[in-house]
Amino acid sequence: MPKKIRLGILGGGGDSLIGILHRVAAQINDNYELVGAVFSSNFEKNKAFAQALNMPLERIYEDFKMFVEEEMKLPESERIRVCAVLTPNYLHHQMALELFEKGFHVICEKPLTTSLEKAKALQKAHKKAGTVFALTHTYTGYPMVRQMREMIKSGALGKIHKVDVVYYQGWVNTVIHDEDKRSSVWRLDPEKAGISSCMGDIGVHAFNMLEYTTGLKVKSVLSDFNFLYQDNTMDLDGTVLIRLGDYAKGVVRASQIATGEENGLAISIYGEKAAFRWEQEKPNFLYLLSDSLPTQVYKPGHTYNSELSLDGTKLPAGHPEGIFDAMANIYKGVAKAVRGQKYNDGEFPTMLDGVRGMNFIEATVASHRGGNVWVDLE
Template sequence: MPKKIKLGILGGGGDSLIGVLHRIASHINDNYEIVGAVFNPDLGESIKFAKEIDIPTNRIYNDFETLVEEELKLPKEERIQVCSILTPNFLHFPMAKKLLENGFHVICEKPMTTTYDEAKILQKLLDKSNLVFAVTHTYTGYPMTRQMREMIKSGALGKIQKVDAQYYQGWINPIIHDKSKRGSTWRLDPEKSGISCCMGDIGVHAFNMIEFTTGLQIKSILADLNYLYDDNKMDIDGTVLVRFEGNAKGVIRSSQIATGEENGLTIAVYGDKGALKWEQENPNFLYAMSDDKPVQIYKPGHAYNSELSLDGTKLPPGHPEGIFDAMANIYLGVARAIRGEKYNSGEFPTMNDGVRGLNFIESTVKSHQQGNSWVNLIK
């Protein structure tokens, strides 16, 4: 087996959920070794955290700029090959840009940047390079969403007629109703989060899931966003109507004030021959429906699944896999790409998905601000 890929981590220290998700995912398939990091803006905290998770501290750097500068001084076979960007949104673009300019592969949390223009700048940089850039839309890593993608690609549903994607959470309720709290979280600060909270954070996942599973590109959208309070600058709820080429239509429903909801991402795709439905909170079940047959349930690990689905399954049937495994499948695909190995285009979201995501986010806000009018997404 080739030597492990040398991985650097930016952000994700302390009790960060996204940090532990990425670190564990990088280890699951034995492809990566974390060799350097800036876990925290405070060097002392970064070193302390590195010791807690048993990572050598000699390449824990004071800041991002120092990491790039010092790593470039090392022999190529020793330096970091790929960096995972796990910071608040406003840092994604400057970090990704500098990494690409200096020859590092990138794994970036979504949204890839805070503006569509920034995303296009990164795209131009990547096009001039021979580097790998992944955006961690984690839910594309589940075996059953991959099975959904392959079944739709094979024509199992016939012509797509309707798509319904929902992403409901309730986590922001304790914050949004307290004026002092909603003014202190970075998620509701446009300077740090970008122009959208709900659509920028979770609505974009639903958007990505639609395009990932159906293979279709959304052509235009009409958005109605909810800010709830006049002094709140960021959307925390919204509904988006979507149109595809031809006559297919759909809806994205996204909320962070859906009281009692946890992580309710669901997607249903309806064709003229049948339909498929998947729920993130029950990720090992893919429901196949039709007008003339009982509902069928597809589960991971069985020989009836596609090669892409089985490649993302690590355990025998009946052994539940979850979010760590889904993220690990993305890291596995990136490892194959970095090593120049053959891989399926569905193994990890690319910069193109990141650019499309920013196009969607900005278009939803534009549609809402223009009085809930239709806005075309740029191809």
């Protein structure tokens, strides 16, 4: 019988998006147990964060070195088995190398590292280690993305001749036009973020989506970037012409200055028989276009979906998976109340809501039974 897998997290402290995303995701299918971490390079912050997560401090380590040393002293039956590497990009390489060597499984945030050369070194080390490695191109986990992949694999589109992927965000627009602001953003500092801002952070997601869904490999690229200001050395926006072989072509568009765009990842894939269209901001709707038939809208959880897609759906059709969060918000309010903390009216439905509900149900039944008459609620 499977026990929970012991998980360690490196990085992802504070209110980073990535941190909460990995912690929640690790819990959702009841597979992992978070037992140790180095959330921050600042030990005080590290411990404080662990406490905020209600974690015991025994396995909250001072740094990565100690993390590895101490865990290796534990018997294998207690040792962390999977490490999630959520640190800045430039640290991925050394950490993953060390973790491979010691036999840990690794879940690593993208991009893999800061250069192709280092990436290949990692690839080699991983091959030698033989442990599990996963790179969190999160968007490939959506049920309808998986459905695209499986249907393409089984020929639903025919031979593909064109792919168009876009990933537009607008957040850099809020800092780039002020010289002081833009010089203080770490993503725009090549020391910290590597050779690329826009391509490195989000263009690579679009690229991965393209190869993941189509099963095709990009053969060559031609790109044009925009930097807007001369004192800015990092790409903020770029269009990449794509060749997928002699036949198929495509385009990858990415931007961090697409004003007002939030997280606009979308893909269109055109084949001889049909086409797919999918948008990350409405992830439960997958469109199958055809020249001669009505467009079909695929949604998660239906039996018409592939096994891979269904394996990634936990709820009946029509429940946006964000419903977990709606429920979580109610639990959050209750936790405040239980702990005697201040909370707002409206954070969770109360006894009164329950009484009102029963009143409503009985009144509607009485109205219908009475011959469609008006019935007052109390």
